[in-house]
Amino acid sequence: MIRTLLALDGALVRGALSCVLAAEDDISVVAEVDRGDAVRPAVRAQRPDVVVADLDLVAGDASGPAGACPLLLLAHPRRARGLRGMLSATRAVGILGSDVTPQRVVDGIRRLARREAVLDADLVVAALHADGPLTSRETEVLSLTAAGAPVAEVAVSLGLSCGTVRNHLGRIARKVGARTRxxxxxxxxEAGWI
Known part of the structure; x- marks a missing residue:
């Protein structure tokens, strides 16, 4: 029996996949979580054989949210940039598009349980070539802003003046075609640049 943990945002998708997996004779869902910070504790408590996770839920955990447990990431092609860190941080990882059929997820779980590769070639290519228009400094500024840091806090964190942070935010908005921060x-x- 392949013990599986689901770490997916959205009760409808998570529940539907759980039902699909429950119909399989060799797979059981041992836990379901809907937050990235709940993955590690659930892995420790349930000891799954495979974790199926939404990239957006676990992308911030650069050390690998599932530890040594094989991780099957479901990612949207526009978010492929977030895969770069996960590919190098996790020892056993599989990657599928978030729009694949349930049967591909079932097959992916089985393959990962056998420690076989599970890769969506289009997503891997997108991850390797997903360079955005932002400089590394602009990415830092926008990431801190996205986390809720006000201009003054971003400035202090990055050793910049408030005016420089505002200039970066203005340039970022123009580059991405946005009117506001x-x-x-x-x-x-949405583009996977942060």
Whole structure:
């Protein structure tokens, strides 16, 4: 029996996949979580054989949210940039598009349990070539802004003046075609640049 943990945002998708997996004779869902910070504790408590996770939920955990447990990431092609860190941080990882059929997820779980590769070639190529228009400094500024830091806090964190941070935010908005900082954050997140 392949013990599986689901770490997916959205009760409908998580519940539907759980039902699909429950119909399989060799797979059982041992836990379901909907927050990235709940993955590690659930892995420690349930000891799954495979974790199926939404990239957006676990992308911030650069050390690998599932530890040594194989991780099957479901990612949208526009968010492929977030895969770069996960590919190097996690020892056993599989990657599938978030729009694949449930049967591909079932097959991916089985393959990862056998320690076989599970890769969506289009997503891997997108991850390797997902360079955005933002400089590394602009990415830092926007990431801190996206986390809710006000201009003054971003300035202190990065050793910049408030005016320089505002200039960066203005340039970022123009580069991504946004009218506001909030819109710039949304566009950058959807494109996988932050």
């Amino acid at each position: 909030v819109e710039a954050v949304r566009v950058a997140r």
